[in-house]
Amino acid sequence: MNPQAFLSTVELCRYYRRGPQTVRALDDVTMSVTKGEFLSVVGSSGSGKTTLLNLLAGLDTPTSGTVELAGTALATMSRRQLSAYRAHKVGMIFQSFNLISHYTALQNVETALYFNGTSPHERHRLAAEVLDRLGLADRTTHRPSDLSGGEQQRVAVARAIVKKPEILFADEPTGNLDFENAQQLADLLASLNRDGLTIVLVTHNLELAQQYTHRTIRMQYGHVIHTIATGSAETTQP
């Protein structure tokens, strides 16, 4: 295990029961993310990328193996500690944005601050500030249905970063965006990473991964098949 790892997995497995069959969604995955790294996870559908992301975010529980955050195994945390981990340290964005449809953009961003003890006044100020920073100052009162796909995803990013997380998990964030919006989002993520935010990006788009991230993990059938250090031709085994 990488001693400098901020987040790491050791022999991580996640199996599902589907009737009489056992589906090995993730099988014996060992990987690590260092502080400030922009890591991408690529692979075809069903390769286990999203399962890995859910396990790293503490949303799912592994069948075996461990996920460690700064040396502490998530498995040793109570349910409340895991919730606090997500509330304080983790930001998440999704392919389908997952904005709450009846909330305004501002309310959606504020929602991320409900669970980390931020005061109502501070919530409002921080949410407005981050929306302004992402160029959505004039969209604060708009509901998701009144926003374009790109704007919705920027609101989702705003919601993910408003709490100033230590790590951002992005699950196919460009999947529902056109090329131009995808590029803008990737630029935004790269900018956030340059500001020190650790990012794990799950994507189909190998080009995007290679262009923007420091390192790419390629997955297939629940296994990490190789890790590519972006910016060099060097390919290493996981």
Next chain:
Amino acid sequence: MTLRDLIVISTGNLWRMKLRTFLTTSGVLIAIAAFVSMISFGAGNQERINNEFNKLGLFSTMQVYPRNRQVISDTASIAPLDENALKHFAEVPGVNIVYPYDAFSVTARLGDSVLSAKAQALPIAAVQTKLFSNLSAGVAFDSNSSRETIISDDFLKKAGMVVPDSAIGKKLVLSVHVSVIDSGLAHILVDRGQTILDRIKKIRLDSLVNKEYRMKVLHGEVNETIRRFLNGFVNAQSVVTDTLRVCGVRGPDRVGRMRIESIIIPASTAARFNSSGFSGNPADIFSALSSGTFFNRSDDNGGKTYSQVTIDFDPKVPYKGIRDSIEALGFRTFSFAAEFEQIQRAFLYLDLALGVIGLIALFTASLGIVNTMVMSITERRREIGVLKSLGADEVDIRWLFLVESGVIGVLGTVAGIFFGWTITRIVSAVAQAYMKNQGIPPMDLFALPVWLVLIALGVGVGVSVVAGFYPAARAARVDPVEALRND
């Protein structure tokens, strides 16, 4: 998440589903309205009786009677309810006033009306108790020897007067036909010109050896002696008349089990009437016979016994202590406070029965809440998943749904209390109009005391929150991975 956040989010969610929220809240509203209106009927009657008892000071009034012969052994003697007993009652700690029920039949003339009525002698201290001091007109007499009287509304109506004030200052002429034992005894000696010696002379002394003749004479003479006594006692009455000034008019003749006679006269003034002998009313004679005072009447009340005595005691002293002391002296008691306890118990059962009906309606409404909340979970699975991904704990999600059902409960309950109160006001107005029409004094049948509002709030919100437990637990268990995968 603060309670304020939970309330803001919950009300926002409910506002979004206006029709569903309205229908679900309406269920709670109707149930609470039924609960409140039914219980307020019991509360209204209870409050009315309580006020009436308080107004008349009945909580601090007790009546004492001699023990029934049936309930004590034949060999035991019945303690007489006489002046001696009254003195003992007055010595019981907490007792303020002791006065006997001392009434007699009179013929009363007020204006042009001549009526048969009953007059009750009362000491001034008794007249000043709450029981007698609530006058609809005038004032009470101010001394035991005052030549004034207080009459009842009913008596006034019978005399053809409607306005109580019009009777104040009027003269009331009271006449008592008095039967005296002495005149009965005198008629045994001489009746219709025939002396007892004339009767004896008619007896054939030599035939007394014949048993049949002897028995015939005996029966004949006993019957004749009784006839002569009664003829003298009943027919040879004297009339005692006095004129008093009406100084006050009071309410109805009956207060609970307590009878108050139509004419109240000061104790010393009344002595002139009832110490002279028996009134012509056979009931007085039977009363004297049954109480054993027939041959004991005298001016100084020595040996006189009463059928009933009233005790007025300090309201701060528990009635049970006084009751036990009096009963220990060998008497029966009747306490209005004890009766009120029984009434309260009856109202408690009534309230419980009515409350159960209301709770059944509320239980039905709670099923509506469960249904609404379960539907809400199905619709908001993804939202729950998002909230969990943002750091919401199961406890936060559970609270979110509990507060939502609680908000339904609060809205439904508050509106239900108001609606129930409105119903009671309408029914009360209709009932009072009907009572007025029927000549019954209008009274408010309903009351909405603070305790009922608090109970309704507690029950309404409580049942609604309990109804939210299952949906809340179900929402808390939503797997965020599954919920987010749905899309």
